[in-house]
Amino acid sequence: MMPRKMFVSFSGVDGAGKSTQIAALRKWLEAQGLRVSTITFWDNIATLTGIREGAGHKIFKGEKGVGSPEAPVNRRDKNVQSWPMTCVRLGLYALDAVSTRINVKKALKSDADFIIFDRYIYDQFANMKMRSGLIRTYVKALMKIVPRPDVSYVLDADPQAARARKPEYPLDFIYINRRAYLDLADMLGGVTVIPAGPIEQMKAEVLRHAFRAHELGRDARRSDRTGHAAAG
């Protein structure tokens, strides 16, 4: 059977376990003989990242880098949720949506069989107040141009545990951020929320969904072919 090209995305609050799950999925796929490519959203798809990081640092006096339990940092970027900042985001995320579309198409033309996105446009949207009607309308509009991954994973996490692993943002922001991911998943549908749990349990869930999506894709191809045969 020819492997079908698939792409999945991993989203969730910092410290939810994205890197851990991506590494595990990658290892498993490679053991099946698949060529896997990982694309980091912030480094490869988000637009104007240099300016965006600089603004978080200069305007909001935030610290840079990833915190560790021994050396927490106090970042001020996505946790700034003022209305002026939201307006800037509305513009930037529209550019990110276009960039996502272009980069997904490019990735699907590469020689990889399976593409894993480390974060996706969902992680940008989750920085906004998903309860606002205006924001919801905006997000739905942008999703019309953003390709939907075969599986869009949202790794759920207990905010306290996640913050203990990666102390970069205040705990209240992580609560709001987690809620926004779940609201987004509800609103968009077709998002796979992996409940917080032990790493091994989450790995099993991640694999199960990837496998299921692969099977569904194969069935779709099969009926596609049957359709063509009937027409020809």
Ligand SMILES: Cc1cn([C@H]2C[C@H](O)[C@@H](COP(=O)(O)OP(=O)(O)O)O2)c(=O)[nH]c1=O
């Ligand atoms: C999810 C999780 C992570 N970790 C560790 C692994 C990493 O060193 C660190 C952060 O996890 P990581 O996978 O890097 O999270 P993310 O990519 O979503 O920010 O915490 C645990 O010890 N237990 C867990 O349940």
